[in-house]
Amino acid sequence: MTDTSLEPAAAPSPVVAEEATPRQPGAPMIVFEDVTKIYEPNIKALDRVSLTIDKGEFVFLVGPSGSGKSTMMRLLLKELEPTSGRIIVGGRELARLKRSKVPMLRRNLGCVFQDFKLLPNRTAYENVAYALKVQGESKRGIRTKVPEVLGLVGLSSKMSHMPDELSGGEQQRVSIARAFVNHPPLLICDEPTGNLDPDTSVGIMQLLYRINRTGTTVLMATHDREMVDKMRRRVIALEEGVVVRDERRGGYG
Amino acid sequence: MTDTSLEPAAAPSPVVAEEATPRQPGAPMIVFEDVTKIYEPNIKALDRVSLTIDKGEFVFLVGPSGSGKSTMMRLLLKELEPTSGRIIVGGRELARLKRSKVPMLRRNLGCVFQDFKLLPNRTAYENVAYALKVQGESKRGIRTKVPEVLGLVGLSSKMSHMPDELSGGEQQRVSIARAFVNHPPLLICDEPTGNLDPDTSVGIMQLLYRINRTGTTVLMATHDREMVDKMRRRVIALEEGVVVRDERRGGYG
């Protein structure tokens, strides 16, 4: 790993590893300091948001439609720049990150996009493989990892389908598979179960939970009240761009 | 209205009309007769589906991811042709419908797409207006109806936003507004609340309920267990393309 790696040389932990790796509760993974994001000309999507998420945490981000959840994710990916305030990911301030280091940041930060963002001319297999190719993974590595991950999200039989030959929920699961295929230290998921039925959702949640137990930090925006209430994890609630609630073991609210 | 209209000259009922119009339980709106849909080469998305939905009904379509719900909707829109079997919408067999009559069918059949299908270069207002322009609505009609409908889905302040300047849930609501702006006699909604928080979802459900009470037939694919269980309406459950359950007052299952 390079110097923009978000974690000190993570052990080659299989996604399914059941043994919990030691948490490091002290080290912050994500820090928002007084972050405001205004979309031109005057739409305040985030309003002086300050929060800290430690390494290894599992955090739900909730809030009504249009409250700024996706905006937060896009800021973390450095797809957008904040209007003011500082964002620190894995100890690095994003504003100071050189253009050439941005790809490194993104490889260490798996993301499930709300609109999936699959490459339209590639099969499910190739879409997942692309995230590995990007970081120079060997052919053999790709051939073993991709089917494994697609199996975990229940798409073993759809590997050679193009995105437009998949149902909505299947596309979403390809996006999930792509996000964690390279075991990134930080996983951000923007409504990863919006298109999934309850049973499949539970399966995905269990998967995310297991991934979290291997030390991966997970930040998940969701509207799934049932799930949030059941999991009893840290919940951050946004409303019109303002953090209105931040509870260690909260419910949907 | 023309001869492909799905209803005998529906009264100009405002969407918000509270008084229940008389139901016509006898007349079927949608009939599937032994419908099989096989995607080339050999993916059986629907397997000998037979069902009847009467005019004025409110029907939930549930089932795990990939069970064929969206495929059913696409067949109703005549976006796809069934491999075998007959589909009758509003008394017309779709296979016999002339190409030139297909636009008429679609104007009488509002659809909320799972992936929204908004026109990327048009504002929210223009996207909704397009569904009216298509059927030759007057300028004045457009100017009054579009803001009214966008207000109903809570987007009064976002009318001049482009789709990529809207949050996921906001895009979904634009799609909902477009589907019923012209008061179609049949409304089909493919997971219309997948990207919405519970409160907004409830608002949308109430809206759909009210629309249904004016006589509009509503067919809604959903994964929202809570909602289905609360509404106690007819539920059709698909599993791997087969109808496994059809209850008059069912739950999610």
Next chain:
Amino acid sequence: MRTKLFVTEALRSIQSNLSTAIAATLTVVIGMFLLGLFIALGTWVLSYTNDVKRQLIVNVYFCTETSCGVGKNEANQRQMEAVRQQLVAMPEVKDVKFISREEALEIMRERSPALVENIVSNPLPASYQVIPHRGEDVSAIAAQLEPPPVGVEKVNYGEKEAGRVLQVAKVVGAIFVVGSAILIVASVLLIANTIRLSIFARRREVEVMKLVGATNWFVRGPFMLEGLMTGLVGSLVAVVLLLIAKEVALPAVIQRTDLTNDEVRALAFPLIALIMIGTSLLVGAIGSGITLRRFLKI
């Protein structure tokens, strides 16, 4: 009313796909400019070679006292008149001009005075200059005077020069026709191609339009109008460019020259402009229409 809607739609589409619209227009400009340039150059060259061909004539030389050999006399009036009758009867002949022995000597004196200066008697024959309707006919006319009538020494039409001029004219003509054809096909293909690409980029949009109930013509209208506008704007720019080239660049290159001549000129500029505009309008509208067909099938 429907038309007004289409115009608004087309304009908003151009606006929101501005860079694509500019790219397509640029292609039209280039294609049409090349086409116009080629037609102008080609017709000019054709007209020039026609002018050269027009200078092809048949010379009929009459006998002098000595030139037709022993026992033959100088041609007399009657013989000359007979030949003239024969000549004007031919359909290919446009005009017959008599050049007397004295005139011939005068012409020769002008051309090479040194040669004529010390001459004792006039060695030059009288002759007819026969001007054909078409340059190509010189050989046919000469052939009809074979064998030479009484009193005629020889018939001459500068076979070699005529052959060469006709050859060049033929090649130039062929190149022009082939080149124009290639260029028309090429620019039509290029423009259609560009329109194809820009519509292809928006095929999802067309699908959505169809799915919310637009008829084929409702979708097609604005696209075709957009194609028309692209064609119109592009070809107008090309016409202006060509006009500038004609009024500014051409005089600078040719200055004052005897190549310009009332008889030699390119196809009239307004006609060229018309061809350019017409072609691009047609291609713009039809190109969009045909391309859309594929995506309208939903």
Next chain:
Amino acid sequence: MRTKLFVTEALRSIQSNLSTAIAATLTVVIGMFLLGLFIALGTWVLSYTNDVKRQLIVNVYFCTETSCGVGKNEANQRQMEAVRQQLVAMPEVKDVKFISREEALEIMRERSPALVENIVSNPLPASYQVIPHRGEDVSAIAAQLEPPPVGVEKVNYGEKEAGRVLQVAKVVGAIFVVGSAILIVASVLLIANTIRLSIFARRREVEVMKLVGATNWFVRGPFMLEGLMTGLVGSLVAVVLLLIAKEVALPAVIQRTDLTNDEVRALAFPLIALIMIGTSLLVGAIGSGITLRRFLKI
């Protein structure tokens, strides 16, 4: 290894965007065919005018017994030799050929036997034919013999014809240079434009690639390679078309003609092909690279 990845990626991209790839290739074919055609025609015409220019010479006529007026004699050997010395000393002069009075009469007899037949004495002067290195220099050479040296009657270089030939050569040359420039610019623009459009259609794809951690070069590599392949295939097809045109179409048009001549020929075909392939490769790769810049900024 990286290169292999790029090749695979480029090939799969071409495959899945086949119709776009074909459209782009077609544009390259057309652009390069036109360019090649124009270069071939242009250089052929230039070479032809050069050949014509090469036939421009200066004639230096010497005095005969009478031609230089009263009291002047026929030019003698010494005077002629002095003029020759003067001529060969000029840097513009390539060769000086002596034509005696007898040779002059012989040439004249061939051209117009009727004129020479009855002549008493030889009226023609001896002369030098001065062949310049470059056709343009005839007037400069003539000017240096002004006033005429002793024994020279007059110096003549067919001012009018030379002027006209030079004029035509100049115009043709200018048209060729301007036309080639226009066509190079045009085809470069067209190809870049097409590539722009086809990449524009895939800008979302580029965004996604960037968002999952691809570096700029990782995204750019396959696109540029695709541009290169498009350029290569397109220009190869154009070269083949041009070759067919040259080997099949040209002979059919020109048949057997004296326009073909060892001295007059177009730029060598391999060189033209090289220019075509080089241009399209460059434009293909650089065009894709530059276009992508906009979309890589995410």
